[in-house]
Amino acid sequence: xxxxxGYVVVLGGxxxxxxxxxxxxxxxxxxxxxxxxxxxxxxxxxxxxxTAYLDRMTGExxxxxxxxxxVRAELADHLQDSIASxxxxxxxxxxxxxxxLGRLGPAADLGRQLRMAHQSTKxxxxxxxxxxxxxxxxxxxxxxxxxxxxxxxxxxxxxxxxPLAAVGLRLPDITSGDHSGNxxxxxxxxxxxxxxxxxxxxxxxxxxxxxxxxxxRSVAAFWAVGGxxxxxxxxxFGMRGAQSWPSVAIELCVPxxxxxxxxxxxxxxxxxVGRWALVVGLVAVVGxxxxxxxxxxxxxxVINTIxxxxxxxxxxxxxxxxxxxxxxxxxxGGGWGSDWSSGGTQVSLELDPNLGAPAIAAILANWRxxxxxxxxxxxxxMPGLPAGIDTRYSSPIEVQSASLSDTSFExxxxxxxxxxxxxxWIVLTAVGPDGHRYRLESGMGGDARxxxxxxxxxxxxx
Amino acid sequence: xxxxxEPGKPVKALAGERRRVLEVLRGEALTGPAxxxxxxxxxTAAEGDSAGGAQSGDSEPGGAEPADASLLYPALHxxxxxxxxxxxxLPEAGGVRRRTYRKRRLVPHLPGGYGxx
Numbered sequence: 001x002x003x004x005x006g007y008v009v010v011l012g013g014x015x016x017x018x019x020x021x022x023x024x025x026x027x028x029x030x031x032x033x034x035x036x037x038x039x040x041x042x043x044x045x046x047x048x049x050x051t052a053y054l055d056r057m058t059g060e061x062x063x064x065x066x067x068x069x070x071v072r073a074e075l076a077d078h079l080q081d082s083i084a085s086x087x088x089x090x091x092x093x094x095x096x097x098x099x100x101l102g103r104l105g106p107a108a109d110l111g112r113q114l115r116m117a118h119q120s121t122k123x124x125x126x127x128x129x130x131x132x133x134x135x136x137x138x139x140x141x142x143x144x145x146x147x148x149x150x151x152x153x154x155x156x157x158x159x160x161x162x163p164l165a166a167v168g169l170r171l172p173d174i175t176s177g178d179h180s181g182n183x184x185x186x187x188x189x190x191x192x193x194x195x196x197x198x199x200x201x202x203x204x205x206x207x208x209x210x211x212x213x214x215x216x217r218s219v220a221a222f223w224a225v226g227g228x229x230x231x232x233x234x235x236x237f238g239m240r241g242a243q244s245w246p247s248v249a250i251e252l253c254v255p256x257x258x259x260x261x262x263x264x265x266x267x268x269x270x271x272x273v274g275r276w277a278l279v280v281g282l283v284a285v286v287g288x289x290x291x292x293x294x295x296x297x298x299x300x301x302v303i304n305t306i307x308x309x310x311x312x313x314x315x316x317x318x319x320x321x322x323x324x325x326x327x328x329x330x331x332x333g334g335g336w337g338s339d340w341s342s343g344g345t346q347v348s349l350e351l352d353p354n355l356g357a358p359a360i361a362a363i364l365a366n367w368r369x370x371x372x373x374x375x376x377x378x379x380x381x382m383p384g385l386p387a388g389i390d391t392r393y394s395s396p397i398e399v400q401s402a403s404l405s406d407t408s409f410e411x412x413x414x415x416x417x418x419x420x421x422x423x424x425w426i427v428l429t430a431v432g433p434d435g436h437r438y439r440l441e442s443g444m445g446g447d448a449r450x451x452x453x454x455x456x457x458x459x460x461x462x
Numbered sequence: 463x464x465x466x467x468e469p470g471k472p473v474k475a476l477a478g479e480r481r482r483v484l485e486v487l488r489g490e491a492l493t494g495p496a497x498x499x500x501x502x503x504x505x506t507a508a509e510g511d512s513a514g515g516a517q518s519g520d521s522e523p524g525g526a527e528p529a530d531a532s533l534l535y536p537a538l539h540x541x542x543x544x545x546x547x548x549x550x551x552l553p554e555a556g557g558v559r560r561r562t563y564r565k566r567r568l569v570p571h572l573p574g575g576y577g578x579x
Contacts, residue, residue, distance in 0.1 A: 082531070105532030116536070
């Protein structure tokens with residue numbers, strides 16, 4: 001509970017700080033309302049000659065809108081002051097204007113020098129740091145927005161399906177053959193990630209432009225490359241979890257989304273994020289955290305056994321070992337669990353611990369190539385329904401050598417690395433003295449979901 | 463005639479202008495034209511002694527030669543970008559707001575003075 005509270009406080013604080021930074025940057029980029037901003041109207045006695053000079057100077061500035069407005073207003077004020085002084089010295093107005101403009105030097109030169117003055121190294125570094133920070137905030141906001149958008153889209157589809165079906169239109173069923181909910185979950189996460197990557201890149205571009213006193217378009221290329229590579233790597237190689245073909249397709253688009261988001265209509269302001277949006281966002285973060293915590297506790301119990309079944313079709317794997325080669329007192333006891341080091345499924349079959357080492361050696365003398373075989377199985381839905389080996393398959397999903405550790409055979413399976421492993425059944429087999437393979441133990445069953453990155457999915461065996 | 467017209471001089475001239483601006487802004491808040499006028503004024507005896515003692519090489523003590531308006535604003539804005547100065551649009555007696563500069567302090571000014579730099 002304390003950890004959750006700390007997580008909310010830290011994340012919420014960072015989010016508020018990022019939103020504050022973005023809003024401050026937006027004011028500079030958009031010359032928004034600010035009590036300390038430059039006057040938006042120049043003086044009434046600003047002549048066409050002065051306006052033309054300021055226009056030429058402004059053309060060289062390439063600064064955010066608020067800075068351009070400030071520079072124009074300040075120089076107009078300076079020129080008016082200077083002209084008044086010169087007129088007081090006895091010059092006529094036209095000559096005073098020319099003299100005042102001449103003292104400021106060529107408009108283009110002044111504009112370039114002012115641009116260089118504004119775009120200092122310190123501000124560039126601040127822009128990079130601020131861009132990264134705002135990008136992080138934008139990612140969180142975009143992720144929350146993406147989840148909400150995906151939920152709305154799913155709701156709309158669910159509502160639209162019956163009327164469409166009534167008029168003969170059937171939407172493609174992307175969840176066909178998916179008993180574990182992988183497709184829906186993975187699409188939700190992929191959509192949220194794509195939207196988050198786009199939002200983060202836009203936040204980074206606009207904030208860094210404001211802080212470094214550059215136009216958004218002039219820094220967009222940097223963030224397009226950075227965002228495309230960073231978020232692309234994360235989406236394709238780094239983000240692990242449930243996957244499906246639609247989600248992998250979306251994840252492959254993430255680098256493109258990030259790069260396009262850096263340029264597309266980047267001069268437009270970001271949507272205003274008010275405090276209520278922050279509250280809703282934080283509630284969504286906490287809520288989704290709780291949902292994932294509950295879902296995690298549920299998904300950890302997917303491996304199970306079904307007790308005795310009349311026929312598990314185990315003979316389709318291998319015939320049972322003759323008792324002559326497997327004495328009755330050599331009982332196996334099953335066990336399994338997660339292998340935390342690799343994320344796989346650990347299988348362990350223990351021989352009767354009362355047997356001494358000489359007895360075990362005598363048993364094993366009859367057998368060679370002892371191995372675990374994972375086979376496709378019928379889904380374990382509830383006791384009493386058909387279960388056991390799925391006889392449509394003629395070969396195992398995965399085979400692992402069984403290593404003898406003390407009095408038990410052990411192996412680690414990575415069924416989560418297969419796209420369609422689904423329900424599985426693991427059997428212990430070995431080659432007997434006659435050269436044929438036999439089944440030493442009936443084994444156990446469970447369900448596996450794919451767990452990996454988009455790249456793992458693309459390169460995974462069936 | 464602008465000093466930037468002299469070939470090979472702009473960078474050095476801007477550095478000198480920055481120094482002169484900092485010398486003129488001794489804890490005061492001034493507008494650009496006011497700074498320019500202050501820089502063109504002849505130095506008092508005390509200012510001349512202290513400025514001369516602190517200068518070296520090609521430095522130009524405040525008021526030693528006419529101030530250059532073409533370098534003034536690049537100097538002011540670069541000092542602001544380097545966080546040496548802070549600027550704000552403050553109202554004057556007639557209600558007209560003018561951009562005013564002062565040296566940045568470690569301890570921020572009170573609210574209502576310099577809200578934006």
